[in-house]
Amino acid sequence: MTAFARITRSTVEGDAAPPYASNRLLAALRSEAMTALAPYLVLVDLPADAVLFDAGDDVEHTYLPCGPTQVSLLVVTSDGQEIEAASIGFEGAIGGVVSAGFKPAYGRAVVRVPGHAFCIPTARLEEIKTQYPIIADLFDRAADVFIAQMMQVAACNALHPIEQRTCRWLLFAHDRSGNEPIRLTQETLAQMLGVQRTTISAVARVLQDAGVIHIGRGRVEILDRPALEKRACECHDAVEAHFKRVLPKFERD
Structure with missing residues (x-):
């Protein structure tokens, strides 16, 4: 089993503003909604192989990866084997997305490509969603593309x-x-x-x-x-096309 790794608070050098634009969901938010979220967002370092949560755990925090950071959601068998069901990067969020904050987690979330992410307590995120429908809608869209990716990966693993x-x-x-x-x-x-x-x-x-x-x-x-x-195979293009239809337009810096 992958060991839990220490996740540390990161810093933003100098007087630079936090790089919210490095996550597709945060970049899509208007100033009022972003102002509501910003006080609770903490930029953290995610080292390779860090376990964000395991199957059965309470999902207490939601992570929004930045830039190249990539997290795998794994299904773990009874004999300890792992296989990836979905991969989440700067286009989405991990934890408190599909289940609207309900718990426990079904799978294991492991950092595969290290980097940074914004972290927010899932309970706080759920409170803010009720106050700002635009944020709730955005996370609903993220859940849609997340499920689409899992469906496509399941087909890919079986057929290709x-x-x-x-x-x-x-x-x-x-x-x-x-x-x-x-x-x-x-x-x-x-x-x-x-x-x-x-x-x-x-x-x-x-x-x-x-x-x-x-x-x-x-x-x-x-x-x-x-x-x-x-x-x-066609799976990458199929998922990417769905991303573009469902999520707001986004241009990387």
Whole structure:
């Protein structure tokens, strides 16, 4: 079982304002709604492999990832095996979204690509939703795309070969990385896709030999995005199209 890691409060250097625009949901909020949320948002560091909550836990905090930060929602079997059901980045939030704050959690939420996130007590978020329908609507939209992604991933895992699934995951991570190398190990990717590390190593070697990616120590660089898209299944494009229909328009800095 993944150990719980310490999550620490981060700081914003100098007199800079908190980078709310680095999360798609916060960036969509008008000033009045953002003013209501801001006093309760704390910017925190999320290290790799930190467990935000586990199956059966009370979901006491909601996290809104910033920039390349990526969190996996995992289903854990009775013998301890894990497989990813969904991946959440700067486009959404983890905890207190689908269930409107009700608990306990069904799965395990683990940080896969480290970085920052805004954290807010889930009970406080629920109170603010009742006061500001625009915030409630935004989180309802986030829940919609979250469920859509889980449905598509379930179909992908059942129907598509591992190379296509790997490319699908790398495309999602690349969307969130801002063209920076993805901080990820092959072992972590294998765990999320429910395969052996040797299987992922073989796929990664094929992609690297073809000039699609470059693999470093704990880093994956996307060299040829169009080639990666061609090798992926339709699942990435299907989910991304739904994101664009349901969530507000958003441009990364």
